[in-house]
Amino acid sequence: MADTTFDMIVIGAGPGGYVAAIRGAQLGLKVAIVEREHMGGICLNWGCIPTKALLRSAEVFHLMQNAKAYGLKADGVSYDLGAVVQRSRKVAGQLSGGIDHLMKKNKVTVFRGEATLPAKGKVSVKGEKGAQEIASKHIVLATGARARELPGLEADGDLVWTYKHALQPVRMPKKLLVIGSGAIGIEFASFYNTLGADTTVVEVMDRVLPVEDAEISAFARKQFVKQGMKIMEKAAVKKLDRGKGKVTAHIESGGKVETAEFDTVISAVGIVGNVEGLGLDALGVKIDRTHVVVDDLCRTGVDGLYAIGDIAGAPWLAHKASHEGVMVAELVAGGHPHPIRPGSIAGCTYCHPQVASVGMTEAKAKEAGYEVKVGRFPFVGNGKAIALGEPEGMVKTVFDAKTGELLGAHMVGAEVTELIQGYVVGRQLETTEEDLMATVFPHPTLSEMMHESVLDAYGRAIHF
Structure with a gap:
């Protein structure tokens, strides 16, 4: 009979969850982690890491195209999109495998499957071999978030993509529409634009990269436009008419609606927390706009239940999740960690x-x-x-x-x-x-x- 009682159970093995598990183990806790998909979560497999690999390829391509400026010769420069994507997947795979190794090294018990919380202090894991129940006084929710889908603008993987489709493109877009100019939208716009896609970015706020300082946004915008991007601010995509191999977008700007044709649309309009199906309502967990409400030490108000990372709200950043993971593990182990100051967390966007x-x-x-x-x-x-x-x-x-x-x-x-x-x-x-x-x-x-x-x-x- 395998051991089913732990000092701490972590649900989700992204940059919040796996870091919480490692820190807990370092502090002498007996730790279990539950993951339904990939070790390393979105960040390692479908987010931060593979996008940086793609953007690096685009950067090298850009430099090769401008070799002359450096006194160098590079003729007939081109790219193989399949190979670019393959490199990106290989980088992600290498790191995801590394997390498995870290779990073993730190003696963290890994459960593969979907987690639910049937009662306080209990976690049921539904895996390939059926369900099993594990127990702990301390449970950490680190289930992350997924792409927000707006009605009528849902992804289909062919004409309309989320970040996942954009990371493994079925083709190179010729005319691309990117909806949303936060970090995710602008990074993909930058990547595909550098590789030669005719790129339009639509942003509902009054400027691109709306969370940044206005002067920085304006400077970046000027560079994007110089690179051939079309930027529409204070604009919204009202609907998409999907045809054979093309999408007609109805874009509202300045009170009037114009239509434009694209072969590919990437939707990057924010994220929603993965709060469904866990049994949180029955436990009395407060949820506000798809995010679990927590205090400054990531406590949910339900005794022994914590939430970290994207599920616990903005800023939606891997490094914030990791830091919260460490903080909660120290709290569970009886320490007195400092709360995180949001104003001390940097935001980074890897566009060009x-x-x-x-x-x-x-x-x-x-x-x-x-x-x-x-x-x-x-x-x-x-x-x-x-x-x-x-x-x-x-x-x-x-x-x-x-x-x-x-x-x-x-x-x-x-x-x-x-x-x-x-x-x-x-x-x-x-x-x-x-x-x-x-x-x-x-x-x-x-x-x-x-x-x-x-x-x-x-x-x-x-x-x-």
Whole structure:
């Protein structure tokens, strides 16, 4: 008879769940994890990781097309979409297999199947060999989320795609419509546009990348348009007429509806939490707009039940889920972890140019009543950016004028998804402008722009 009682049971093996399981095991807890599909969840298999592999292929292709600018010759440059996708799947597969290994190494018991919570402290797992029941005083929900589908705009895998279809395309789109310009929409738009698809992006808000600082959004938009994308803001796709090999989209903009024809549509209009079928209602779990309501330590209000990651609401980011997983495991093991501060979680978008940010936008800081000092530094003033052939971009910093606290940092340009971490560490250590100014940044690096942006906020920029 296999063991069925655990110190902690985690439902879902994505970047929230599997990290919670590992941390729990490190702390001496006896841990079980339940997964119905892939170890590593959406992030490793259908999200963060495979999209980065695709985007890297697009980036290399872009560089090959522009070889002449670097004094290089590359004639007859083309691509094999099947091979690009195959590489992306291989990368995902390698990492997913790595999670299996980590579970074994940490002695976490893995149950494969669909989980339900028939009663408090109980989990029923329905697998290939029927159902079995396991028990624990501490259960962590890490079931993630899936693509939101709008009525009439549902995916069919042929003409209309979700992110999953877009990761394993049945063909190369010629005329592509992307609905939604958040991270997922704009990353796919960037990928297919670079490979030569005639790409239109429709965004219902007043600007693309609507959660970013307005200046950064505007800068990115200019670059996208320069690359040949058509961007429609304050616009909505009202309906799709599906024909043979084509879709007619009815797009409302400025009070009138226009139609346009496409061969492929990618819908990226947000996500909904995977809260159904678990038995949460019967347990008295509060759910708000498909997300489980939790406190700042991810407790649901039902004794011994926690929710982490996408199912627990925004920001929907893998690194937030992982951090919450660690926090909850420490709580279960009797520790006193600090709650996560949402303002210290960076957002990264891997389009071309990349976009990254942490903390408050300039507008949000002013709305919150701060008097601000804002600094900016353009890539064109940086030696390394020019040497890389990447002079398009900017770094923007927002400070509290009274205390010198770094309220937010926003970047657009080459490799900013790697640079942002400098400011994230700064915020975690409660840095002021003085600390940042006194830091010696290595030369020649892109990171020097981070220094210059801070100096600029106080009228001290050297190189611009």
